[in-house]
Amino acid sequence: MTALNSTHDPALRSWVETANLPGADFPIQNLPFGAFERDGEVRTGVAIGDRIVDLQALHEAALVDGDAAIACAAACGGALNRLMALEPRYSGALRRALSALLRSDSPLLPQVQPRAAALLPRIADVTMRLPCEIGDYTDFLTSLHHTERHGRYKGLADPLPAAFKSLPIAYHGRASSLRVSGGDVRRPHGQYRDAQGHVRFGPAPALDFELELAAFIGRGNTFTHPIAIDDAHQHIFGYCLLNDWSAKSIQWFEQVLGPFLGKSFHSSLSPWIVTAEALAPFRKPAPARGAGDAAPLPHLHGAFDQQHGGLNVELEAYLSTAQMRAASTAAVRITRTHLDNLYWTFAQMVTHHASNGCNLRTGDLLGSGTISGADDLSRACLTELTNAGKDPLSLPNGETRTALEDGDEVIFRARAVQPGAVTIGFGECRGTIAPAFDASVSSATSTTVRSEAHA
Amino acid sequence: MTALNSTHDPALRSWVETANLPGADFPIQNLPFGAFERDGEVRTGVAIGDRIVDLQALHEAALVDGDAAIACAAACGGALNRLMALEPRYSGALRRALSALLRSDSPLLPQVQPRAAALLPRIADVTMRLPCEIGDYTDFLTSLHHTERHGRYKGLADPLPAAFKSLPIAYHGRASSLRVSGGDVRRPHGQYRDAQGHVRFGPAPALDFELELAAFIGRGNTFTHPIAIDDAHQHIFGYCLLNDWSAKSIQWFEQVLGPFLGKSFHSSLSPWIVTAEALAPFRKPAPARGAGDAAPLPHLHGAFDQQHGGLNVELEAYLSTAQMRAASTAAVRITRTHLDNLYWTFAQMVTHHASNGCNLRTGDLLGSGTISGADDLSRACLTELTNAGKDPLSLPNGETRTALEDGDEVIFRARAVQPGAVTIGFGECRGTIAPAFDASVSSATSTTVRSEAHA
Known part of the structure; x- marks a missing residue:
């Protein structure tokens, strides 16, 4: 595992291969947040290639800790507002943890890959929702x-x-x-x-x-x-x-x-x-x-x-x-x-x-x-x-x-x-x-x- | 107890005497809804004279039933939105029940008056809040x-x-x-x-x-x-x-x-x-x-x-x-x-x-x-x-x-x-x-x- 400076590092690639395709909107350097409906429940997630990391599933699997876990818990409940209201270091920690989890040389891969179907549904299989409650x-x-x-x-x-x-x-x-x-x-x-x-x-x-x-x-x-x-x-x-x-x-x-x-x-x-x-x-x-x-x-x-x-x-x-x-x-x-x-x-x-x-x-x-x-x-x-x-x-x-x-x-x-x-x-x-x-x-x-x- | 046609009946008077004063904003014919803070908690209520019927206290005291109880339960939680979203007959039933409870010849008076301090705080003793969440x-x-x-x-x-x-x-x-x-x-x-x-x-x-x-x-x-x-x-x-x-x-x-x-x-x-x-x-x-x-x-x-x-x-x-x-x-x-x-x-x-x-x-x-x-x-x-x-x-x-x-x-x-x-x-x-x-x-x-x- 190479030491990498940040989630922006252009050398980073993901084991989610669609994230590495030329022209992909959601390479591992992006990791944008959204909300989606799955099995009648609205959840939040992070896009990677053609997939979404389901943050509630990630939270339940206890695959992140520290500030990232706090951010992940705040993102549960179907809207991103509670996460967005936190100091930026929390969403930053979550993005770093996700970057580490999703990179091609992730040491967590053996833990993640068997549960990939639950943890990373395909974007095409879910219905996207507004990412947060918009007051004004x-x-x-x-x-x-x-x-x-x-x-x-x-x-x-x-x-x-x-x-x-x-x-x-x-x-x-x-x-x-x-x-x-x-x-x-x-x-x-x-x-x-x-x-x-x-x-x-x-x-x-x-x-x-x-x-x-x-x-x-x-x-x-x-x-x-x-x-x-x-x-x-x-x-x-x-x-x-x-x-x-x-x-x-x-x-x-x-x-x-x-x-x-x-x-x-x-x-x-x-x-x-x-x-x-x-x-x-x-x-x-x-x-x-x-x-x-x-x-x-x-x-x-x-x-x-x-x-x-x-x-x-x-x-x-x-x-x-x-x-x-x-x-x-x-x-x-x-x-x-x-x-x-x-x-x-x-x-x-x-x-x-x-x-x-x-x-x-x-x-x-x-x-x-x-x-x-x-x-x-x-x-x-x-x-x-x-x-x-x-x-x-x-x-x-x-x-x-x-x-x-x-x-x-x-x-x-x-x-x-x-x-x-x-x-x-x-x-x-x-x-x-x-x-x-x-x-x-x-x-x-x-x-x-x-x-x-x-x- | 006289038969009265409706909550509008001009003959109605309340045992809350301030409601009967000439020029009172909140006689028993009004019964407007609001929200207030009491002991650090936001509650909803109905004004009568210089007092508020605390709807959560009313709900807990089980003093109303049927549609009025449904309305009362919906009004709990610090904002009136859930009550306002119901068919008008529910808030209507609650206003009729409150009218019956508050009228000067109310048969419920013996049950209500001993708990009046808890059920009916003075408006002057609470902090009023916005009555509901206003989306737009x-x-x-x-x-x-x-x-x-x-x-x-x-x-x-x-x-x-x-x-x-x-x-x-x-x-x-x-x-x-x-x-x-x-x-x-x-x-x-x-x-x-x-x-x-x-x-x-x-x-x-x-x-x-x-x-x-x-x-x-x-x-x-x-x-x-x-x-x-x-x-x-x-x-x-x-x-x-x-x-x-x-x-x-x-x-x-x-x-x-x-x-x-x-x-x-x-x-x-x-x-x-x-x-x-x-x-x-x-x-x-x-x-x-x-x-x-x-x-x-x-x-x-x-x-x-x-x-x-x-x-x-x-x-x-x-x-x-x-x-x-x-x-x-x-x-x-x-x-x-x-x-x-x-x-x-x-x-x-x-x-x-x-x-x-x-x-x-x-x-x-x-x-x-x-x-x-x-x-x-x-x-x-x-x-x-x-x-x-x-x-x-x-x-x-x-x-x-x-x-x-x-x-x-x-x-x-x-x-x-x-x-x-x-x-x-x-x-x-x-x-x-x-x-x-x-x-x-x-x-x-x-x-x-x-x-x-x-x-």
């Missing part, structure tokens, strides 16, 4: 390019809101309708203005995806106590992919105090929390601000965050239509972007969020906002990809899209990439648009129509 | 007068948003910073534009209160399944007072996607949930729309709701400054308003909220928005009471206010009033502005300033 969900708007493009679509003289470069703009999202990746995303009913300017209620046209990364809060802050910028990273347990599905037609009509029913019908999360610890080798300086831009105000400007607040994460969106699946055509990539396209770091989002004394709680979710960049391929929603509908997206099979249609599946993928480090993945975030319910409530038109747009 | 908090904007006045302050040509009469406008609020009435409301730090137009970070000026009523969801709806308008009332367990404290200076600067840190520093709730059942005698038709206004779209237009969707509830706000308290001067009433000032009913808020398939969960909270009316006394926040700061509010002791100052206490009260019914109250919602923390984070000015307002 906040969604930010931190891509300058996304924000500026949308400002231009609205015809604003200055497409960037005045506050954009002073603070990470955000709104409170809906926690109850967060769902784990997979399955149907039901097209919502809602009120919108039709082409004639009439207000209608019915299945919402103009459905869109929005590609985001989201951070999970580990330890929270005390109510009324802010979080200093260079402490903020310590409050982030890890990250997942987020599809902030948007019913643009509803949103455009309803939006006075921010997004509401245009978003709250469904938001999808990838099942695995890739830990901040696993992402440490992929840290990089905070993305550079524009040449003429002032530094952030002091409370959002930290030496550690400026040097290490960025992450080398590449993200992609794929589209698979019903026609494509019928023809066994592979999903087509429509977006490729990078976390560098965010104007604010996650630490700045955390510090801003708590700057008024608002308490962040373990399990709270902070979405980055749509991660669009300057170039065309990095536009991270259909609204941008089609220039607000003016230039329909052409698919290889001849179909076109200005909005998502029933049967369209959207798949997000992301990976952290750094020379000298083993690439780690986030898994997938998937969802397929299902037709709206044929509600007993029929579509109807209001008789008074007002023409003004009112932002 | 939504705040609406349903007063036409409040909305129109704010539109005028902003100088909008049409002060009413285009969607206002089509749907109840709303935003997702922050659940983590909801707090029960009482104690300090810490003045938040935040970014705002000072008189010179510079962006500053520091203790927020322009702090305001907003007087609202809020509904608690009892039984939720299944994800993706809307709630029909005439079923919506059955999803409301009860109501409380809500102070949607607002840091207007923060809000004006940050607001692009709706209110965020300008609200999320603290929101106060009165401790008692006055049940929809107790309010049944106070039902009235939905407030009349304006003469030229169209009927709501069919899915928001229900026969039951149109006839019974209003509530005869009067609300008041009082202000007590530090100077007034030092001089032992009573708090002064600054607002008196009525629920009739809402353009939308709570049932319409519920149905709209679920119309896109968003799932409401037991314990979710729906705020009405500031309940301002047309006349001057019914303006339900300082911004309106001072015409956006132009006409400072003059207090009897010579002080003036355009915004809340440190040491100011705001007290909300409300009662349901109906000829032939015993008036029932909501208790109080209180909070006192405490000075901002002397944060290590110092106040600072950004160097780039942009002048455009960006709504």
Whole structure:
């Protein structure tokens, strides 16, 4: 057994062979946390290759000890909140113990391998669940390019809101309708203005995806106590992919105090929390601000965050239509972007969020906002990809899209990439648009129509 | 023992004498639910006069049976969610059993009175808590007068948003910073534009209160399944007072996607949930729309709701400054308003909220928005009471206010009033502005300033 420095060591390989395949999302250097249902019970686990280490089974088998055992016990019970609320050294100890258990030269292999079926179910054999209880969900708007493009679509003289470069703009999202990746995303009913300017209620046209990364809060802050910028990273347990599905037609009509029913019908999360610890080798300086831009105000400007607040994460969106699946055509990539396209770091989002004394709680979710960049391929929603509908997206099979249609599946993928480090993945975030319910409530038109747009 | 028709019977009196005093908030016809801390344990209870029936003690004493005992058991454990999730007949049975137990001619009196100290602690001797776990908090904007006045302050040509009469406008609020009435409301730090137009970070000026009523969801709806308008009332367990404290200076600067840190520093709730059942005698038709206004779209237009969707509830706000308290001067009433000032009913808020398939969960909270009316006394926040700061509010002791100052206490009260019914109250919602923390984070000015307002 070679002495290895850390769970990040690129020389590490696992006896779970699928973890060592090129392009695997979950090599032994990743070890992300999630929750899954098995035999009618919700459990938590850690992904390795195509398998999950069942943490409750691990706990019962007493295969880890010390801080790792404390972490393992805290992770039992179907949600990760109690583990996430602990000092990071506990989840760190558990990841180190798992790394030792899963590495190809593990001395524990003779004990583990006979019980592998119970200890390490296949991901394909279980149903993934949300990894933790999410008390509050906040969604930010931190891509300058996304924000500026949308400002231009609205015809604003200055497409960037005045506050954009002073603070990470955000709104409170809906926690109850967060769902784990997979399955149907039901097209919502809602009120919108039709082409004639009439207000209608019915299945919402103009459905869109929005590609985001989201951070999970580990330890929270005390109510009324802010979080200093260079402490903020310590409050982030890890990250997942987020599809902030948007019913643009509803949103455009309803939006006075921010997004509401245009978003709250469904938001999808990838099942695995890739830990901040696993992402440490992929840290990089905070993305550079524009040449003429002032530094952030002091409370959002930290030496550690400026040097290490960025992450080398590449993200992609794929589209698979019903026609494509019928023809066994592979999903087509429509977006490729990078976390560098965010104007604010996650630490700045955390510090801003708590700057008024608002308490962040373990399990709270902070979405980055749509991660669009300057170039065309990095536009991270259909609204941008089609220039607000003016230039329909052409698919290889001849179909076109200005909005998502029933049967369209959207798949997000992301990976952290750094020379000298083993690439780690986030898994997938998937969802397929299902037709709206044929509600007993029929579509109807209001008789008074007002023409003004009112932002 | 006289035969009495229902818990609403105006002839009912209680052997808890304080419940029979004129003007009592909690007569035997009310029986609102809440949670409190006693001997380090959080319990639930029902208010009667100046006392609380401790539901856990009641459960242990086996003084109720049948559906009432099931309800009582469900209410144990420190939060009311399990009770609220049951069919309404269970809480109804518990309220009937409590009515029978507490009435002046109760045959159970000999059993109850010797244990009254344990069964019925004084409200003054316990610490009230939030009555239930609140998963999601939504705040609406349903007063036409409040909305129109704010539109005028902003100088909008049409002060009413285009969607206002089509749907109840709303935003997702922050659940983590909801707090029960009482104690300090810490003045938040935040970014705002000072008189010179510079962006500053520091203790927020322009702090305001907003007087609202809020509904608690009892039984939720299944994800993706809307709630029909005439079923919506059955999803409301009860109501409380809500102070949607607002840091207007923060809000004006940050607001692009709706209110965020300008609200999320603290929101106060009165401790008692006055049940929809107790309010049944106070039902009235939905407030009349304006003469030229169209009927709501069919899915928001229900026969039951149109006839019974209003509530005869009067609300008041009082202000007590530090100077007034030092001089032992009573708090002064600054607002008196009525629920009739809402353009939308709570049932319409519920149905709209679920119309896109968003799932409401037991314990979710729906705020009405500031309940301002047309006349001057019914303006339900300082911004309106001072015409956006132009006409400072003059207090009897010579002080003036355009915004809340440190040491100011705001007290909300409300009662349901109906000829032939015993008036029932909501208790109080209180909070006192405490000075901002002397944060290590110092106040600072950004160097780039942009002048455009960006709504």
